[in-house]
Amino acid sequence: MTRVLISDKMDPRAAEVFRERGVEVDQITGLSPEELKKIINDYDGLAIRSATKVTKDIIAEAKNLKVIGRAGIGVDNIDIPAASAAGIVVMNTPFGNSITTAEQAIALMFALARQIPEANASTQASKWEKNRFMGVEVSGKTLGLIGAGNIGSIVADRAVGLKMKVIAYDPFLTPERALELGIEKANLETLLHKADFITLHVPLTDQTRNILSRENLAKTKKGVRIINCARGGLIDEEALKDALESGHVAGAALDVFLKEPAKENPLFGVPNFIATPHLGASTTEAQVNVAIQVAEQMADYLLTGGVSNALNMPSLSAEEAPRVRPYMALSEQLGRLLGQLEGDKIKSVSIEVEGAAAHLDQKPITSAVLSGLMGVYSQSVNMVNAPFLARERGLDVREIRHDREGAYHTLIRVTSRDDKGQEKSVAGTLFGSEGTRLVEIFGIKVEANLSGDMLYIVNDDAPGFIGRLGTLLGKAGVNIGTFHLGRRNTGGEAVLLLSVDSPVTAGKMAKVAELSGVREVKSLHFL
Numbered sequence: 375m376t377r378v379l380i381s382d383k384m385d386p387r388a389a390e391v392f393r394e395r396g397v398e399v400d401q402i403t404g405l406s407p408e409e410l411k412k413i414i415n416d417y418d419g420l421a422i423r424s425a426t427k428v429t430k431d432i433i434a435e436a437k438n439l440k441v442i443g444r445a446g447i448g449v450d451n452i453d454i455p456a457a458s459a460a461g462i463v464v465m466n467t468p469f470g471n472s473i474t475t476a477e478q479a480i481a482l483m484f485a486l487a488r489q490i491p492e493a494n495a496s497t498q499a500s501k502w503e504k505n506r507f508m509g510v511e512v513s514g515k516t517l518g519l520i521g522a523g524n525i526g527s528i529v530a531d532r533a534v535g536l537k538m539k540v541i542a543y544d545p546f547l548t549p550e551r552a553l554e555l556g557i558e559k560a561n562l563e564t565l566l567h568k569a570d571f572i573t574l575h576v577p578l579t580d581q582t583r584n585i586l587s588r589e590n591l592a593k594t595k596k597g598v599r600i601i602n603c604a605r606g607g608l609i610d611e612e613a614l615k616d617a618l619e620s621g622h623v624a625g626a627a628l629d630v631f632l633k634e635p636a637k638e639n640p641l642f643g644v645p646n647f648i649a650t651p652h653l654g655a656s657t658t659e660a661q662v663n664v665a666i667q668v669a670e671q672m673a674d675y676l677l678t679g680g681v682s683n684a685l686n687m688p689s690l691s692a693e694e695a696p697r698v699r700p701y702m703a704l705s706e707q708l709g710r711l712l713g714q715l716e717g718d719k720i721k722s723v724s725i726e727v728e729g730a731a732a733h734l735d736q737k738p739i740t741s742a743v744l745s746g747l748m749g750v751y752s753q754s755v756n757m758v759n760a761p762f763l764a765r766e767r768g769l770d771v772r773e774i775r776h777d778r779e780g781a782y783h784t785l786i787r788v789t790s791r792d793d794k795g796q797e798k799s800v801a802g803t804l805f806g807s808e809g810t811r812l813v814e815i816f817g818i819k820v821e822a823n824l825s826g827d828m829l830y831i832v833n834d835d836a837p838g839f840i841g842r843l844g845t846l847l848g849k850a851g852v853n854i855g856t857f858h859l860g861r862r863n864t865g866g867e868a869v870l871l872l873s874v875d876s877p878v879t880a881g882k883m884a885k886v887a888e889l890s891g892v893r894e895v896k897s898l899h900f901l
Contacts, residue, residue, distance in 0.1 A: 376676050378419035381405055381426045384445055384665045388421060391669035395677060411435045419672045421445065422452075424652075430456040443672040445664040446471060446655055447525075448605060449685060450578065458686040461759040465671050465683050468524055470664035471655035476528035478654045479573050479603045482627035486571075486599045487512050489625075491648050510570075513537045518569025520585060521604070522547045522557070526575035530555050541565055544576075566593040571601065578605040588613035591623065599625040603654045606631040615640045618647055629654050687758045688737030701731055701786065702742040702757075704802045704810040707824040707900055708788045709746025711812070712800050714898050715830065717750055719792040722770035730784035730804075732775050740773055743788055782813065812858075815869055820860030822871045828898040829878060834891035835861045835868040842889055843870070850882045867893070 378392055380401040392399040397419075405413075407429065414420065414436045421443045422428065428442055433456045442452055444466040457464050485491060488509035496503050517533045519526045519542040530540045540557040543565045552559040562585075565572070572594065576582045586600065586609040594600075600623060602609055611632055617623040618641070627648035631639055634652060641647050655664065674680035674691075679699065681690045690698060705725070712720070725740050744760035748767075755763060764771060787801040801814040802824075812822040833839055840859075847854060853875040861868035878886075878897050886895045 376419075377417050378421060378672060378676075379414070379417040380421045381410060382421075382423035382445075383425070384421065384423060384668075385662050386665075387662055388445070388665035388669040391666055392673060395669075395673040397673050397676060407432060414439060418676055419443065421668055421672060424448065424451055426451065428452045428457070433457055433460050433462065436460070436462070441465065441672050441675050443467075443668040445668040447475075448577070450605070454686055455762070457758075458762045459759055461756040463675060463681060463687055463758050464685045465668070465675070465681075466685060467664045467667040467671070468683055470667045471657075471660035472525050472528055474657045474660035475603055475654035476525050476532065477657075478629060478650075479525075479529050479575070479601050480532050482601045482603065482629065482648060482650070483512060483517075483571055483573065483599070485648055486601065486625040486627050486646075489646075492646075512571070515539070515570040516541060516568050518560075518565040518572040519543070519557070520562070520565070520572065520574045520608075521576035522551075522555070523575065525604075526573075527551075527555055529573060529575065530557050538571075541568060562590070563593065566590055567595060569595065569598060571599045573601040574604045574608050576604055576608065578607045583607055584610045586610065586614070588616075591617045594623070596622055597624045599623070599627075601627045603629040606634060606636075612640055615644055618644045687761075688735065688741055690735070690738050694735075698734055698738055700804055700809065701734060701784075702738055704804060705739045705742035705786055705788075706746040707810055707812070708786060708800050708802050709743035710749055710900055711746070711815070711824060711898065712788055712790050712798065713747040713750040715896060716790050716792070716798055720747070720769065720790040721793050722772070722791045723747065724772040724774055724789045724791075726774040726776060726785075726787040726789070728776035728778055728780050728785045728787075729782060731786055732777060736773050736775060739786065740771065744769075744771065785813075787814075812871070815860070815871075818860040818862050818867070818869050820858055820869055820871065822858035823856065823873070824871075824900045825873065826855070826900060827874050827877045828900065829870070829872040829874060829883075829886070830894075830896045830898055831870040831872070831886065831892060832894040833868050833870065833889075834893070835863075835865050836891050839868075839889070839891050840870075843886070846885060846889065847872075847874075847882075850885065852876075852878055852882060 375398050377398045383403050389399050389401055411432055414432060415438055418438055419441045423445050430453045439462050441463040447466055447468050449466055452464055454464050489507045493507045516539045519530055522542040522544040533540050534556050541560045542557050543560055543562045547559050588610050591613050614626055618626060625646040629650045630652055671682045679695045725743050727736055741757040741760060744764050745755055745757045748755045748760045748763040782803040785801055785803050787799055789797050789799040791797050798816050802810060802812045805811050812824055855873040855875060858871040883895055
């Protein structure tokens with residue numbers, strides 16, 4: 375029975391979705407790291423929010439864990455490299471709380487513009503300081519977006535509706551997308567110089583950490599107002615404190631902090647500063663949405679192989695999975711064949727698709743090839759950790775898509791290159807209900823099913839060889855299941871692929887190698 379643990383407080387709909395899909399679920403919150411380590415091996419999936427920290431030590435104990443689902447966007451609390459190395463899919467729910475977080479940023483912008491928190495506190499303290507709170511209009515002002523992805527683009531849409539001019543700094547924002555949003559793409563220097571309001575909507579990475587540093591804050595327009603509902607660590611908090619106290623920054627509103635829970639912070643008590651306790655996703659609708667979404671995504675992966683919003687492997691919807699799975703099976707076989715034949719000699723690999731395969735997302739095909747290829751080095755390799763292992767070994771990977779129609783309805787070719795530049799290529803296709811089929815190996819045409827235990831033999835194409843080989847294997851007690859033969863030209867190099875009922879021992883392999891005309895012999899195994 376497939377089992378999932380929900381280790382953080384989550385809307386009850388998450389557990390309901392799992393049970394409706396036939397997945398057994400336990401909801402145990404407040405676990406210490408040691409308590410989680412003791413039970414994590416009992417589960418196939420782990421659903422979390424921000425409280426549970428999925429560290430390398432916890433992942434090391436999770437021998438059966440296949441997927442970690444984060445109900446929300448941020449995955450700072452998951453060691454993704456460790457999960458990838460262990461073959462565990464990491465998912466988040468980037469769309470469930472997008473509108474909620476965008477609305478929080480807009481709300482804080484208005485609160486800053488009209489000094490609403492201070493005016494509220496003053497009025498409830500029986501003061502009537504009407505002349506003290508002189509705000510500014512947002513209409514006609516320039517909003518600077520640092521990050522124009524999912525949430526940033528929603529903020530941009532709302533800001534354009536408020537008659538603001540929006541400029542955005544985002545290396546991934548295309549001119550076409552900027553035009554569609556009705557905003558202007560700018561470099562960071564220009565944004566800092568022009569913006570009346572700045573709002574941040576980027577993840578915390580080495581590239582974005584302290585993107586509003588002391589140096590960059592000094593470049594902003596005097597009187598700028600700053601909003602951060604994304605991640606703590608994007609702003610140098612000490613530098614922001616100094617900029618607020620000097621009046622260079624007219625106001626700042628932070629929903630996120632470098633250290634959370636933020637019980638103490640250098641910004642607390644500074645004039646014109648608004649703080650909220652990470653409320654970006656805190657609406658009833660968002661909590662329900664992310665709970666349902668993470669449960670559906672995890673159930674899809676565990677039950678059908680569908681992958682949505684994964685951070686460490688290509689996405690593959692539950693609807694696409696059945697259609698793509700045969701191509702992935704073929705790709706894995708081709709990678710496994712090449713890996714067993716070339717092994718450590720491989721320095722780079724290219725994956726080419728044509729025909730029907732060229733109309734599919736190539737990422738799952740590439741991951742499947744690498745899964746087969748890296749299976750030579752690790753028995754626990756899968757589509758999640760295969761790209762990680764390939765990078766670790768310094769393997770250069772290329773993807774090539776051909777629009778042409780070839781001799782086959784669909785074709786996948788995998789080519790390896792060694793450090794001397796020598797290339798070796800294998801190719802395969804799908805034959806309807808008969809499944810996968812190898813059609814070429816190292817330039818020699820051959821038709822073979824790759825399954826179970828096999829013998830790969832390169833020999834001289836000469837009369838009597840097949841008879842001598844059959845006699846030798848028969849005397850050795852090796853039963854041949856299928857026999858596949860191809861040759862480069864008459865009397866030249868030939869290739870034999872034999873499926874056998876059980877692995878051939880090293881001693882029997884040595885006897886095959888001693889046969890006249892044998893150039894190479896290897897034992898192969900396919901899942």
